[in-house]
Amino acid sequence: xxxxxxxxxxxxxxxxxxxxxxxxxxxxxxxxxxxxxxxxxxxxxxxxxxxxxxxxxxxxxxxxxxxxxxxx
Amino acid sequence: xxxxxxxxxxxxxxxxxxxxxxxxxxxxxxxxxxxxxxxxxxxxxxxxxxxxxxxxxxxxxxxxxxxxxxxxxxxxxxxxxxxxxxxxxxxxxxxxxxxxxxxxxxxxxxxxxxxxxxxxxxxxxxxxxxxxxxxxxxxxxxxxxxxxxxxxxxxxxxxxxxxxxxxxxxxxxxxxxxxxxxxxxxxxxxxxxxxxxxxxxxxxxxxxxxxxxxxxxxxxxxxxxxxxxxxxxxxxxxxxxxxxxxxxxxxxxxxxxxxxxxxxxxxxxxx
Ligand SMILES: [Zn+2]
Numbered sequence: 001x002x003x004x005x006x007x008x009x010x011x012x013x014x015x016x017x018x019x020x021x022x023x024x025x026x027x028x029x030x031x032x033x034x035x036x037x038x039x040x041x042x043x044x045x046x047x048x049x050x051x052x053x054x055x056x057x058x059x060x061x062x063x064x065x066x067x068x069x070x071x072x
Numbered sequence: 073x074x075x076x077x078x079x080x081x082x083x084x085x086x087x088x089x090x091x092x093x094x095x096x097x098x099x100x101x102x103x104x105x106x107x108x109x110x111x112x113x114x115x116x117x118x119x120x121x122x123x124x125x126x127x128x129x130x131x132x133x134x135x136x137x138x139x140x141x142x143x144x145x146x147x148x149x150x151x152x153x154x155x156x157x158x159x160x161x162x163x164x165x166x167x168x169x170x171x172x173x174x175x176x177x178x179x180x181x182x183x184x185x186x187x188x189x190x191x192x193x194x195x196x197x198x199x200x201x202x203x204x205x206x207x208x209x210x211x212x213x214x215x216x217x218x219x220x221x222x223x224x225x226x227x228x229x230x231x232x233x234x235x236x237x238x239x240x241x242x243x244x245x246x247x248x249x250x251x252x253x254x255x256x257x258x259x260x261x262x263x264x265x266x267x268x269x270x271x272x273x274x275x276x277x278x279x280x281x282x283x284x285x286x287x288x289x290x291x292x293x294x295x296x297x298x299x300x301x302x303x304x305x306x307x308x309x310x311x312x313x314x315x316x317x318x319x320x321x322x323x324x325x326x327x328x329x330x331x332x333x334x335x336x337x338x339x340x341x342x343x
């Protein structure tokens with residue numbers, strides 16, 4: 001759980017500060033320098049990629065960032 | 073591919089005394105019971121991919137008494153498969169996986185029908201392959217087949233239980249034609265996923281495969297028994313290192329080219 005209201009927690013480990021310049025899911029992805037294809041859930045609700053630019057983070061959220069895997 | 077049991081033969085199925093004894097421990101379960109066992113006996117499950125996940129999931133379904141199993145895989149058994157593909161032995165090396173697994177399942181349970189198809193999944197053959205199928209298990213090892221399978225299952229309104237594994241981690245979800253508000257595989261992962269990582273290039277723990285395949289088999293049985301699966305509305309992430317699972321809620325993508333067309337057609341019919 002994230003306790004700092006100015007931060008979001010990434011995969012239960014890393015945290016990132018929410019600022020006027022880093023406030024949407026896309027901003028966080030850029031800040032984390034994630035270029036590969038991933039899926040994202042905010043507080044365990046998956047957010048589809050088309051909504052990342054408009055999905056604003058307020059601080060205190062938990063982000064799960066993960067990639068699809070194909071092995072069988 | 074030979075057809076399995078006819079409708080008439082299915083309706084006349086009963087449990088023999090020997091079957092009743094064989095399945096007695098699971099029939100004891102309140103949510104399973106004798107009627108559920110008969111339901112499993114009448115069920116047809118198509119398993120795409122006979123590698124690590126397919127090996128173990130198929131073995132559990134055969135053991136549980138799922139009456140008709142169809143195995144689809146065009147690969148042959150290799151030495152490096154043996155740590156996790158537990159139905160295979162050294163003597164199976166270079167033999168077709170689908171045939172070798174079918175033989176093993178027939179030895180495991182004399183009361184079930186097993187059909188092997190030694191070809192890669194072909195969407196053009198899906199109509200025949202999925203005929204009267206109750207469930208499809210995605211146990212494949214590449215994104216191209218996963219997307220094609222998702223497309224075919226949505227088009228034919230066949231439930232798809234999709235599992236995947238790499239390293240120590242796995243993912244599991246159910247695409248249920250009766251609960252399409254939660255979308256399909258492509259709603260979740262658009263079709264441009266990085267395709268480089270697989271068990272051959274990234275490695276995999278055999279025991280992790282076993283964990284994820286066991287979840288997949290357990291959910292398949294629960295689904296066939298008519299129990300509600302939370303996986304129809306969610307994605308399960310399994311981490312066998314931290315021993316922490318995570319359930320993420322899904323929603324359909326209104327831009328999805330795969331499941332949006334049937335949904336719109338359904339809305340037209342309702343109106
Ligand atoms: Zn979809």
